[in-house]
Amino acid sequence: MASAAIRLLLVLTPLVLWVFSLGPQDGIAVASERLVGRDIFLQNCAACHVNGVAQAPRIGNRAEWEPRLAAGRQSLLSSVLRGKGGMPPKGGNASISDAQATAALDYIVGRVLELENEVEAAKRPGP
Ligand code: HEC
Numbered sequence: 001m002a003s004a005a006i007r008l009l010l011v012l013t014p015l016v017l018w019v020f021s022l023g024p025q026d027g028i029a030v031a032s033e034r035l036v037g038r039d040i041f042l043q044n045c046a047a048c049h050v051n052g053v054a055q056a057p058r059i060g061n062r063a064e065w066e067p068r069l070a071a072g073r074q075s076l077l078s079s080v081l082r083g084k085g086g087m088p089p090k091g092g093n094a095s096i097s098d099a100q101a102t103a104a105l106d107y108i109v110g111r112v113l114e115l116e117n118e119v120e121a122a123k124r125p126g127p
Contacts, residue, residue, distance in 0.1 A: 037107030040100045044091045054086030065112045080105050
């Protein structure tokens with residue numbers, strides 16, 4: 001019981017830190033930009049980040065994202081904007097804005113944390 005609570009805390013802490021790392025305006029825009037981030041991800045990032053093309057960390061795969069999340073949002077964002085290793089700047093689509101690339105990044109990270117929460121919730125005993 002206690003260990004379940006500790007595990008939940010371990011899962012929720014990065015999520016809370018992530019939300020606080022967003023500016024106050026971003027916080028307000030999160031709900032409406034969520035769909036946008038998903039669309040931008042599907043159009044510009046999914047080709048590599050679903051199946052792990054060129055060793056890209058796969059969406060929803062916590063083990064592959066955790067070491068990268070530790071670098072922080074600014075560092076990840078600068079990788080997306082400038083490119084890194086096998087990833088060209090903005091995933092190769094120079095026509096998306098910095099804000100759109102940021103929304104796609106937040107969608108990816110949000111999915112990692114969300115899926116983890118769903119797994120934890122499924123493990124909890126029902127009412
Ligand atoms: C052509 C394939 C490709 C596309 C398209 C692509 N990525 Fe990547 N991405 C990669 C690869 C490969 C890596 C691993 C790079 C490395 O660590 O050397 C990566 C790494 C990342 C990282 C981690 C960066 C870091 O500092 O560790 C983020 C965040 C990311 N991608 C976000 C995105 C977003 C957002 C998009 C869409 C706008 C996108 N990627 C499109 C291939 C791609």
